[in-house]
Amino acid sequence: MNNNLTIARDNTGKPSWQFLISELKPKGKFLTPFNIISIPVMILGLILIVIRFWKGLGAITNLTQEVPWGLWIGFDVVTGVAFAGGAYVLTFMVYILNMQKYHSIVRITVLNGFLAYVFYAGALLLDLGRPWNVINPIIGNSFGTSSVLFLVAWHFLLYMIAQLIEFSPAIAEWLGAKRARKILSGMTIAAVIFGITLSTLHQSGLGALYLMCKDKIHPLWYSEFIPVLFFVSSIFAGLSMVIFEGSISHRVFFDQISEKNHKSHNGIITGLSKICAVAMFAYFFLQLLVFVHGRHWELLNTPMGYWYILEMAGFVLLPMALYFYSYRRQNVTLIKVAAVLTMLGVILNRLNVTVIGFKWAASVRYVPTWMEFAVTLAVIFAEIWIFRWVINRMPVLRESPSWVNEEN
Amino acid sequence: MDGFSYNNIFETKGIEYIIIIAFLLMIIPFWIAINRQVSLKSQISNAIGMLSESILRIPKGLLFNKNHTWVHLGKSGIAEVGIDDFLLHVTGELRFRELKKPGSFIRKGEMLAAADHNGKILKIYSPISGRVEKINLLLTETPAVVNDDPYEKGWICKIKPEGWTEETRSYFLADEALAWTKAELLRFKDFLAGSAMKYSPEASMVLLQDGGELCDRPLSGLPDEVWHDFQKSFLDMKG
Numbered sequence: 001m002n003n004n005l006t007i008a009r010d011n012t013g014k015p016s017w018q019f020l021i022s023e024l025k026p027k028g029k030f031l032t033p034f035n036i037i038s039i040p041v042m043i044l045g046l047i048l049i050v051i052r053f054w055k056g057l058g059a060i061t062n063l064t065q066e067v068p069w070g071l072w073i074g075f076d077v078v079t080g081v082a083f084a085g086g087a088y089v090l091t092f093m094v095y096i097l098n099m100q101k102y103h104s105i106v107r108i109t110v111l112n113g114f115l116a117y118v119f120y121a122g123a124l125l126l127d128l129g130r131p132w133n134v135i136n137p138i139i140g141n142s143f144g145t146s147s148v149l150f151l152v153a154w155h156f157l158l159y160m161i162a163q164l165i166e167f168s169p170a171i172a173e174w175l176g177a178k179r180a181r182k183i184l185s186g187m188t189i190a191a192v193i194f195g196i197t198l199s200t201l202h203q204s205g206l207g208a209l210y211l212m213c214k215d216k217i218h219p220l221w222y223s224e225f226i227p228v229l230f231f232v233s234s235i236f237a238g239l240s241m242v243i244f245e246g247s248i249s250h251r252v253f254f255d256q257i258s259e260k261n262h263k264s265h266n267g268i269i270t271g272l273s274k275i276c277a278v279a280m281f282a283y284f285f286l287q288l289l290v291f292v293h294g295r296h297w298e299l300l301n302t303p304m305g306y307w308y309i310l311e312m313a314g315f316v317l318l319p320m321a322l323y324f325y326s327y328r329r330q331n332v333t334l335i336k337v338a339a340v341l342t343m344l345g346v347i348l349n350r351l352n353v354t355v356i357g358f359k360w361a362a363s364v365r366y367v368p369t370w371m372e373f374a375v376t377l378a379v380i381f382a383e384i385w386i387f388r389w390v391i392n393r394m395p396v397l398r399e400s401p402s403w404v405n406e407e408n
Numbered sequence: 409m410d411g412f413s414y415n416n417i418f419e420t421k422g423i424e425y426i427i428i429i430a431f432l433l434m435i436i437p438f439w440i441a442i443n444r445q446v447s448l449k450s451q452i453s454n455a456i457g458m459l460s461e462s463i464l465r466i467p468k469g470l471l472f473n474k475n476h477t478w479v480h481l482g483k484s485g486i487a488e489v490g491i492d493d494f495l496l497h498v499t500g501e502l503r504f505r506e507l508k509k510p511g512s513f514i515r516k517g518e519m520l521a522a523a524d525h526n527g528k529i530l531k532i533y534s535p536i537s538g539r540v541e542k543i544n545l546l547l548t549e550t551p552a553v554v555n556d557d558p559y560e561k562g563w564i565c566k567i568k569p570e571g572w573t574e575e576t577r578s579y580f581l582a583d584e585a586l587a588w589t590k591a592e593l594l595r596f597k598d599f600l601a602g603s604a605m606k607y608s609p610e611a612s613m614v615l616l617q618d619g620g621e622l623c624d625r626p627l628s629g630l631p632d633e634v635w636h637d638f639q640k641s642f643l644d645m646k647g
Contacts, residue, residue, distance in 0.1 A: 285431040292423055
C-alpha cells in the first residue's frame, strides 16, 4: 500500500466520531477550475430549486398539463439510470462470471451507479407536483400495484439499498470497522444477485412507463418493444460510461491507483469495448426489427425520419464500428471517442422518446427553460462533488487497508 | 382475417424472419472477426508506438553501461549494481536466480545473475569487477520490487569495486545516458521488426492477448529464439 498519500487515509484507531469529524473537512486545493465553475452553478441550482418548491413547477419550467414530463425526467431520470447500468453489468461480470480482470473497477462503478440513482432518481422529486406523495407506493397509502410507477418506485428503493450493501465494505474499511466489514462483505454476493435482477427489470420498466403514451410519442420511437430496447441499450450505455468516467478518474485520482492497476487499465478498457461492440450490434438489429415490424416506411422521408436515421447511423452504427475497429487495433484513444459518441447516442435516444419525439406534432412544442438546464447541471455537479469526496476518503480506487488481506 | 394472404411477406411476418435469420448469420462472422488475434504487424507497430523514451526512467546520477546495467558508487566505496528501466519495459516482470554469493569475487563481464521471465532466461553481466558484499534479499522475497523501482529498492547486489575508474570510463551519465537510451529504443524497434518477424509465424503469435498488457513489454509473448537474439544483440558484453 502506498503510505505517501496525505489525502486518503483510513481510520487506524481513533474513535469513529472523531475520525468522521476530521474527515468532513475539505482536503486538497480548493480553488480548482472545476470548483470555480461548479460552485456558482450549484448555488444557482439551489436557488432555482427553492423557487420551484415555493412557487411551483410553472415558475421555472415550461411544463404544462399537456407535457407534464420534461427534461428532468427525460434526462436526469431516464438517461441517468441508463448510464448507471454499468454497475449491474460489471458486478455480473465479476461476481457471477468471475472475470477477475475487471475487479479493480467494481467499487468505483458501483459507487458511481449508487450516486447516480440517489441523485438522478432523487431529481424525480423536483418533478413531482406533490413530492411528499412519493412514499405512498412504499408505505401502502394505496399501493397502486397496477401502475408501472409502482414497480419503478420499489425497484429504485431496493436497488439503492442493494448497491449500498455492495459498496459498504469500502465504508467499513474506511472507518476501520473490522467486524462490520466481515459481515457486510459476506452479504455482497446476495446483494449482487438481487441487484442484477432488479436492474434488468427496472431498466426496462422505465421504458414501460412510456408504453402509456402510445399516441403521444412519434411512431418511429414508439413501439411495444421500448422496454427491451431500453434494457439492451443500458448495457452499452453503462459500459461506455464506465470507460468514460474511468478514463477521467484515472487522471484526476492517479495518485491513488496502484502501479498494477495503472497497467491493467488499458486492458480493461479494450475488454469493455469488445462487449460494447457486440451489444450494439445486437441492439442495431433489434431496432431494425422493431422498425420493420412497425412498417413506418413513409415516415423515413420526413424531418423526424431524417432525425431517426441520424440516430441509428450516426450514434449506433458508427460508434459500433468504432468500438469494433479500435478493439481490433487496441487503440485506447479511439475507444474513448467511441464511448463519448455512444453516450451522446443514448442521450439522444432517451430524449427522442421522452422529449423530442414526445408530442412532436403539438402546435406549442415543449422546450426546456434555461433554468431547467441549470438545475440539471447543478444536480450533476453535486453528484460529482460527493463522488470526489468519497474517493478522496474511502478505499475505492486505492488498495484496501492491509488488515483486510490479513484476515482473509 | 380480411385480406390476409400467404403471399404477402409483410402479413406473414416473412420480412421479420428474414431479418432475424440475417442477424444470426451475420453474428457469426462478426464474432469471428472481433475475436481474431490482433495481427502481428499491428501489435508490433503498437509496441513501437508505445515504447518511447518518455516512459523510461533514467536517473541522472547513475552510470549506465551498454549491457543495460547501472552502477552507482556510494560514499562508503561500495557500488550498487542493477538493471535499467529499458530492460524492464521490454521484457516484463523478471525474477532473479543464480545470484553470485556474497564474499565471492566477480569480474566485469562475468554473469551476475539470471533474469527469468516465465521460463525465458536472460543473463545479466556484471558491469564492474570486485568483491560481492551483499545481495538484495528483496529480489527473492518480493520480485515486484525491482520492477517497480529498479534504481532504489531494486538494486541487485553491492560490490566493492576494483579498478573502478578504468572500467567505468566508457559508461554513460545523465544526458549521455538519455541519448544512448533513445538510440537503443530505435535499435530495438529494428530488432523487433527483424527478429520477431523472422521467428514467429503469425498464427502462433500473441503479443497482446485479450486484456493483457497493452504494447508495453513487447518481448513478453515472443518465443525463446527472439529472447536468444535479444540477449546477443543487447545484453552480451561489448565493453
